[in-house]
Amino acid sequence: MNHRLCSGPTDRREILKLGLLGAGALNFGDLAVAAPAAGPGGTSDRSLILFWMWGGPSQLETFDPKPDAPADVRGPFGTIETRIPGARFSDIFPKLAGIADRLAVVRSLHHTMASHNDGSIEVLTGKTPEAPDPTSTAISKHPDLGMILSRARGLRADGVPQYIGVPNTPFMTRANYLGLAHKGFNSGDPLRDDPTPAELVLSGGLTPRILDRRASLLRRLETERTTADGRQAPEGFARLRDAGIHLLTRPEVGAAFDLRQEDPALRDRYGRHLWGQSCLMARRLVEAGTGVVIVDASAPMRSAKIYWSWDDHANAGGIGWDIKTGMSLRAGFMDQALTTLVQDIYDRGLDRKVMVAALGEFGRTPKVGQAAGCMGRDHWPGAFTALLSGGGIRTGQVVGATDAWAGEPAERPLTPQDLHATFYRHLGVNPETAYDDLTGRPVPILYSGEPIRELYG
Numbered sequence: 001m002n003h004r005l006c007s008g009p010t011d012r013r014e015i016l017k018l019g020l021l022g023a024g025a026l027n028f029g030d031l032a033v034a035a036p037a038a039g040p041g042g043t044s045d046r047s048l049i050l051f052w053m054w055g056g057p058s059q060l061e062t063f064d065p066k067p068d069a070p071a072d073v074r075g076p077f078g079t080i081e082t083r084i085p086g087a088r089f090s091d092i093f094p095k096l097a098g099i100a101d102r103l104a105v106v107r108s109l110h111h112t113m114a115s116h117n118d119g120s121i122e123v124l125t126g127k128t129p130e131a132p133d134p135t136s137t138a139i140s141k142h143p144d145l146g147m148i149l150s151r152a153r154g155l156r157a158d159g160v161p162q163y164i165g166v167p168n169t170p171f172m173t174r175a176n177y178l179g180l181a182h183k184g185f186n187s188g189d190p191l192r193d194d195p196t197p198a199e200l201v202l203s204g205g206l207t208p209r210i211l212d213r214r215a216s217l218l219r220r221l222e223t224e225r226t227t228a229d230g231r232q233a234p235e236g237f238a239r240l241r242d243a244g245i246h247l248l249t250r251p252e253v254g255a256a257f258d259l260r261q262e263d264p265a266l267r268d269r270y271g272r273h274l275w276g277q278s279c280l281m282a283r284r285l286v287e288a289g290t291g292v293v294i295v296d297a298s299a300p301m302r303s304a305k306i307y308w309s310w311d312d313h314a315n316a317g318g319i320g321w322d323i324k325t326g327m328s329l330r331a332g333f334m335d336q337a338l339t340t341l342v343q344d345i346y347d348r349g350l351d352r353k354v355m356v357a358a359l360g361e362f363g364r365t366p367k368v369g370q371a372a373g374c375m376g377r378d379h380w381p382g383a384f385t386a387l388l389s390g391g392g393i394r395t396g397q398v399v400g401a402t403d404a405w406a407g408e409p410a411e412r413p414l415t416p417q418d419l420h421a422t423f424y425r426h427l428g429v430n431p432e433t434a435y436d437d438l439t440g441r442p443v444p445i446l447y448s449g450e451p452i453r454e455l456y457g
Contacts, residue, residue: 047286053360054298055309059385076324092331095339101396104388108400108409117172119361126420144173146292150182159253160289161185166278177437190277196254256288276337314376322374355391366405391426393455417449425451
């Protein structure tokens with residue numbers, strides 16, 4: 001039976017007395033990313049980068065436009081031809097249209113969760129929430145795919161985390177019965193002058209050698225205390241501590257985050273903005289061995305304190321925002337960053353090892369609404385689109401289709417579970433594998449779903 005790792009009191013004072021950590025040297029919450037007790041699994045040289053468009057991007061304003069629909073359906077933008085014969089994108093994505101032969105466009109995804117957190121939980125975990133939460137405050141009862149991958153593969157010998165969010169992992173998912181050791185590691189802002197996460201920097205004069213010696217001393221003292229009085233440090237904390245020490249005693253881990261090692265010209269191609277540098281960091285991390293990297297493509301840009309999620313209601317947030325303003329602004333950053341990431345993956349010969357996916361938790365309503373002089377669309381889980389690339393899949397194709405207004409699948413309806421099955425096939429994880437929940441009940445990674453067959457063969 002699998003248990004949460006933080007299960008009991010934590011005697012941090014004893015560790016600090018040994019001088020193990022030093023001031024600010026280690027944040028166990030963020031470094032609880034891999035546990036030595038986790039079992040091996042998966043294809044260890046395969047990775048997934050998820051460009052996570054939280055908020056729900058409109059399928060009509062992105063990759064399933066309907067140029068022949070009425071004006072209140074087709075929206076404010078025109079369309080553009082792509083390198084997939086017969087397929088058009090919104091004209092605000094010219095760069096992605098130009099590399100569409102390296103993309104698979106899945107247009108027929110759908111589910112029934114109409115609030116942000118519920119939709120995100122379904123798309124990120126592959127599990128349908130038991131009861132919809134219209135307040136969008138729900139937290140997952142099941143781990144997301146990055147946590148599953150961390151549990152399946154376990155601790156890497158070189159200390160590189162298996163699951164990383166750039167700059168952050170999704171806020172609505174929890175590791176729960178897998179244990180805190182499998183929550184994602186947050187990289188922090190890649191635009192910092194030194195983008196190496198502060199948690200990976202030793203302070204107080206510590207060196208990896210000194211830290212390792214002190215960790216050995218701590219383990220010896222714990223053993224002696226157990227022999228003397230039968231007490232021992234809580235197992236969960238010991239495992240988290242060992243995972244953190246494992247990271248800190250391998251300084252090469254920090255180098256994977258250091259964008260200063262990249263050619264400045266390539267950094268310019270990605271874009272000197274949050275999403276561009278996040279995508280570049282994601283590529284570095286999968287090269288270093290990380291299994292799942294989620295790029296938070298809703299985090300605020302440093303250059304402007306404005307509405308950055310893809311939640312384009314009319315007058316979203318009460319600030320006079322509308323879908324034309326929002327999509328026009330975001331599209332340029334995404335178009336540059338994601339296009340360069342896909343090209344870079346192929347240029348480096350990583351297109352079989354690394355799969356790239358871009359999507360959000362649902363789509364938007366077929367008809368445009370108006371409010372306070374603004375144009376927008378509401379939540380719509382009935383149809384949404386995902387872009388896929390790399391991973392050895394067949395690209396240059398569209399899979400599935402929606403009806404004339406992009407309101408529901410008309411051909412090849414697909415679910416988030418099918419998407420997860422595709423990801424797990426690439427990562428070499430058996431989705432029938434089950435992990436015990438806190439009651440001892442085995443919970444399979446997926447209850448349903450099949451890899452999308454059009455992407456193979």
